[in-house]
Amino acid sequence: MTRRATILTLLGLIAVIFIGLLLFRWRFIRQLLSRPKGPPVPPTYRADRFQQEDRSRVILVAGGNPERLVYECLQRLGAEEKLQAAGKRILVKPNIVSGSPAPTTTNPEVVRAVCQWLKERGAETVWVGDMSAVMTLGTRSSMKTSGIELAAREAGALPVYFEEHEWIPVSLPRARYLDQVPVSEYVVNADLVINLPVIKSHKWATYSVCMKNFVGATHGRYRPYMIDSEHWEEIVSEINAAYRPDLNIVDGTKVMYAGGPWRGDEAEMGLILAGGDRIACDAVAVALMKTFPTHQRMKDRGVWEQTQIRHAQELGLGIEGPHSLELEIHHLKAPSPELQSRLEEMQKLIFA
Numbered sequence: 001m002t003r004r005a006t007i008l009t010l011l012g013l014i015a016v017i018f019i020g021l022l023l024f025r026w027r028f029i030r031q032l033l034s035r036p037k038g039p040p041v042p043p044t045y046r047a048d049r050f051q052q053e054d055r056s057r058v059i060l061v062a063g064g065n066p067e068r069l070v071y072e073c074l075q076r077l078g079a080e081e082k083l084q085a086a087g088k089r090i091l092v093k094p095n096i097v098s099g100s101p102a103p104t105t106t107n108p109e110v111v112r113a114v115c116q117w118l119k120e121r122g123a124e125t126v127w128v129g130d131m132s133a134v135m136t137l138g139t140r141s142s143m144k145t146s147g148i149e150l151a152a153r154e155a156g157a158l159p160v161y162f163e164e165h166e167w168i169p170v171s172l173p174r175a176r177y178l179d180q181v182p183v184s185e186y187v188v189n190a191d192l193v194i195n196l197p198v199i200k201s202h203k204w205a206t207y208s209v210c211m212k213n214f215v216g217a218t219h220g221r222y223r224p225y226m227i228d229s230e231h232w233e234e235i236v237s238e239i240n241a242a243y244r245p246d247l248n249i250v251d252g253t254k255v256m257y258a259g260g261p262w263r264g265d266e267a268e269m270g271l272i273l274a275g276g277d278r279i280a281c282d283a284v285a286v287a288l289m290k291t292f293p294t295h296q297r298m299k300d301r302g303v304w305e306q307t308q309i310r311h312a313q314e315l316g317l318g319i320e321g322p323h324s325l326e327l328e329i330h331h332l333k334a335p336s337p338e339l340q341s342r343l344e345e346m347q348k349l350i351f352a
Contacts, residue, residue, distance in 0.1 A: 036166075036167040036168060036169045036182035036219060037166065037167075037168075038168070038169065039169070040169040040170055040171035040180045041168060041169070041170055041171070041188065042170070042171060043170055043171065043172065043241055043242050043243060044170075044187075044188065044242070044243045044244065045243075045244050046244045046245075046246055048276035048277050048318075049082040049083070049246065049247070049276050050077055050078070050079075050082060050247075050275055050276035050277075051276065051277075052326060054324070055324055055325060055326040056275060056276060056277035056280045056318070056319050056324055056325055056326065057077065057275055057276070057326045057328065058273055058274070058275035058277075058280050058281055058284050058325065058326070058327050058328070059073050059076045059077045059273065059274050059275065059328050059330070060073075060252075060271060060272070060273040060284065060327065060328065060329045060330070060343075061073040061076070061271065061272055061273075061329075061330045061331075061332065062269070062270055062271035062272075062329070062330075062331050062332070062335060062339065062343075063270060063271075063331045063332040063333040063334075063335060064270070064332040064333070065109070066107060066109035066110045066112075066113050066253055066272070067109065067112070067113040067116070068332060069110075069113075069253070069270070069271065069272040069332070070110060070113035070114055070117060070249065070272055071113065071117060072330065072332060073249070073272045073273070073274045074117060074249075074274065076328065076330060077274055077275070079247060079274075080121055083121075083192060083246060083247065085118050085121040085122060085123045085192065086121060086122030086123070087122060087123075087124050088123055088124060088191035088192055089123075089124055089125045089127070089189070089190050089191045089192075090118055090123050090125070090126050090127070090190060090191060090192040090193075090194060091127045091129055091186045091187060091190035091192070091193045091194065092111065092114055092115060092118070092126060092127065092128045092129075092152075092157065092194045092196055093129060093130060093187075093193065093194065093195050093196055093213065093214070093216070093217055093245075094106035094110075094111050094128065094130060094148060094196040094197070094198075094213075094251075095130070095196070095197050095198050095208070095213050095216065096130040096132055096139060096142050096143050096146060096148055096216065097132055097133045097136065097142075097216065097261055097262075098132055098133060098136040098142050098146075098262065099132075099136070099141060099142040099143075099144070099145030099146045100145075100146065100262065100263070101146060101147070102198060102251065102253065102254050103198045103199065103200050103251075103253075103254045103255055103256040103266055104198075104200070104256070104260075104261065104262060104263065105142075105146045105148065105198065106148065106196055106197065106198045106251045107198070107251050107253045107254065108146065108147035108148045108150070108151035109151065109253075110196065110249070110251045110253060110272065111128060111148050111151045111152060111155075111196065112151035112152070112154060112155045113155075114194060114196060114249055115128065115151075115152055115155035115156065115157040116155040116156070118157075118194075119155060119156045119157070125158065126152075126155075126156065126157040126158065127157065127158050127159075127160045127186055127190070128143075128148065128149075128152040128157045128158070128159050128160070129159070129160035129161070129162055129184065129186050129217075130143070130161075130162060130216045130217070131161070131162035131163045131184070131216050131217070131218075131220070132216070133223075133261075134220045134223060137163060137220075138161060138163065138164075139161040139162065139163060139164075140159075140161045140164075143159055143161065160186055162184040162186065162216070162217060163220065165184065165185055165186065166184075166185040167182035167183065167184065167185065167219045168182060168183060168184075168185050168187075168188045169181070169182045170182070170183055170188075170242040170243070172238055172241045172242060174241060174315050174316070175238040175241055175315070176234065176238065177227060177228055177231055177234060177235050177238055178222075178227065178235065178238050178239070181218050181219070181222050181238075181239050181242050182218060182219035182221075182222060183217050183218055183219075183242050183243065184217045184218075186217075187217050187242075187243055188243075192246045192247075193243065193245045193246055194245065194246065194247050194248075194249060195210055195213055195214070195245035195247070195248040195249070195278070196213075196248075196249050196250075196251065197209050197210050197212070197213035197248070197250055197251065198250075198251045198252075198254075198255075198256075199250060199251065199252045199255045199256070199269075199285045199288065199289065200255065200256035200257075200260045200261060200264065201256055201257055201258055201259060201260040201264060201289060201294055201295055201298060202260045202261045203259065203260060203261070203295070204224075204225070204232045205224070205232045205233055205236055205261075205308065206233060206295075206297050206298050206301075206306060206307065206308065207260075207282070207285070207286055207289060207298060207306070207308070208260060208261055209250060209281065209282045209285040209286070210245075210248045210250065210278040210281045210282050210285075211236050211237060211239075211240045211278050211279075211282055211308050211312060212236050212308070214236075214239060214240050214242075214243070214245075215236060215239060218239055218242075222239070224236060224239075233306075233307035233308045233311065234307060234308075234311045236308050237307075237308050237311040237312040237315060237317065238311070238315065240278065240312060240315075240317055241315050241317060244278075244317070245276075245278065246276070247274065247275075247276060248274060248275055248276070248277075248278055248281045249272065249273075249274045250272065250273045250274065250281050250284075250285055251272065252269045252270075252271040252272060252273060252285070252288070253268075253269065253270055253271070253272070254266055254267070254268055254269060255267050255269045255288065255289065255292075257289045257292035257293070257294050258292065258293065258294050258295050259295070265292070265293075267292065269288075269339070270339075273285070277318040277319050278312070278317065278318050279309055279312050279313060279317060279318030279319050280318060280319050280324075280325050282306075282308065282309055283303050283304065283309060283322075283325065283350060284325075284327060284346070284350060286298065286303050286306055286309070287303045287346040287347075287349040287350045288342065288343075288346045290303070290346075290349055291342040291345045291346055291349070292342075302349075302352075303349050303350055304321055304322065322350055322351045325350065325351075327347065327350065329343055329347075
């Protein structure tokens with residue numbers, strides 16, 4: 001890290017601590033001062049269950065209510081057979097960065113549909129967990145205000161607030177900026193992990209979809225801006241080397257295509273996409289956002305040149321490029337001319 005970067009990181013940390021002390025008191029202090037217990041454990045690597053002939057499948061379904069979109073997407077993906085949810089303890093990880101509604105956070109109706117689908121297939125326990133941004137702690141309040149807690153409970157799931165539980169350090173042998181990262185015990189102990197992000201742009205990380213969503217499952221002292229403010233995106237990718245989700249279900253019912261992560265320009269899209277590979281799902285989501293007047297940093301880089309994606313590929317976290325992606329698009333009703341045009345442009349951006 002350069003001297004300038006070190007100074008900026010220290011100044012950022014001081015500012016975060018000061019504001020936290022001023023506004024959030026004990027929750028903030030406890031999170032920053034707490035330390036994970038025990039030696040680092042190896043990363044949890046799971047194979048992509050949804051590959052077909054060495055290509056990672058991503059299913060995009062548009063044109064229905066959230067429950068129908070989720071069910072159709074999972075049916076076409078073959079998720080029931082691939083996941084074998086019966087009798088398993090399953091963590092569903094939505095984006096609950098704050099208590100704001102979608103698309104700042106994952107749509108509660110999408111959370112409800114996913115949890116309901118898992119319970120219908122015999123899941124023993126479904127946890128819905130996250131840790132809100134350090135500046136908006138606690139997660140208990142954010143989950144309630146956003147409507148996600150109620151949606152989870154109505155579907156038979158149990159809300160969990162990561163900062164109220166233990167953290168387990170995970171070693172990152174191939175990373176450049178981190179040698180380990182503490183993650184929620186629920187990530188390590190669950191039989192299955194379902195990543196449930198929303199599609200949105202991000203002023204500092206460029207975008208927030210599958211990989212950025214996992215930052216919420218890491219200890220507050222390991223947020224990218226506390227490690228190296230000049231390498232936000234690379235650190236997001238490296239944090240993801242700690243685990244691999246069994247499935248990514250991406251909420252595109254409403255998309256934030258500029259601004260973010262707290263507020264920005266939004267568009268109703270009415271779609272869900274899903275797949276086993278984080279890079280593949282992120283690439284599709286980024287291409288979709290690039291069909292809008294998004295911010296300059298996302299515009300200036302091609303889909304496969306986005307820093308999160310490129311660094312994740314260097315770490316071997318997913319597919320290497322468009323030749324390894326199998327994208328299927330399905331409509332539950334005839335799409336509008338605008339949606340059809342955007343999806344065609346999205347495909348060109350992915351496969352050009």
